[in-house]
Amino acid sequence: MRANWICSCADSAIRMTLTELTRFAKRYAEAWCSQNPESVAAFFAERGSISINNGPPAIGRAAIAREAQAFMTTFPDMVVTFDKLEPQLDAITFHWTLTGTNTGPGGTGKRVRISGYELWKIDSDGLIAESKGHFDGTEYERQLKHGVDG
Numbered sequence: 466m467r468a469n470w471i472c473s474c475a476d477s478a479i480r481m482t483l484t485e486l487t488r489f490a491k492r493y494a495e496a497w498c499s500q501n502p503e504s505v506a507a508f509f510a511e512r513g514s515i516s517i518n519n520g521p522p523a524i525g526r527a528a529i530a531r532e533a534q535a536f537m538t539t540f541p542d543m544v545v546t547f548d549k550l551e552p553q554l555d556a557i558t559f560h561w562t563l564t565g566t567n568t569g570p571g572g573t574g575k576r577v578r579i580s581g582y583e584l585w586k587i588d589s590d591g592l593i594a595e596s597k598g599h600f601d602g603t604e605y606e607r608q609l610k611h612g613v614d615g
Contacts (some may be wrong), residue, residue, distance in 0.1 A: 481591065483552070489591070490547045490559050497545035497563075502533035510588045515596040522595075539572065540565025548580065557585045563600075567609055575612035579605050 481489075489508075496504040506526035509515070514522040515529050523532045537543060543565035551558040562580040567573045581600025588594040608615070 494547040502530040505533035506530040
């Protein structure tokens, strides 16, 4: 029996299996590792948005690509791994871990390993309409200065 999950987001409903959601999440994590910010943005609806730690949302694929590029520049060796999904009533929680070395312009050369999650709302086309990303900003800043083990 295939378990379906229904997301009623953006005034529509989409039915996806957990297997389909898992494949989507794995491809999304791989896009973050690609050093191609447009490949990240392609997972979002045309007017989709992403906000990080309650910051102002980046709206539209071009703005989302700029957000992705900032992380890719900061961590040229960045690897984002997909940890798990937690389907909710009207959203999906995508858990991830980022590892990389801060060797971008002005970088500290320190290795970072930080975990977090994005709360996704999926549109009727199966794309991310809204993502609210969260991670421990204080720990992230500490690791940028001192490294993951510092």
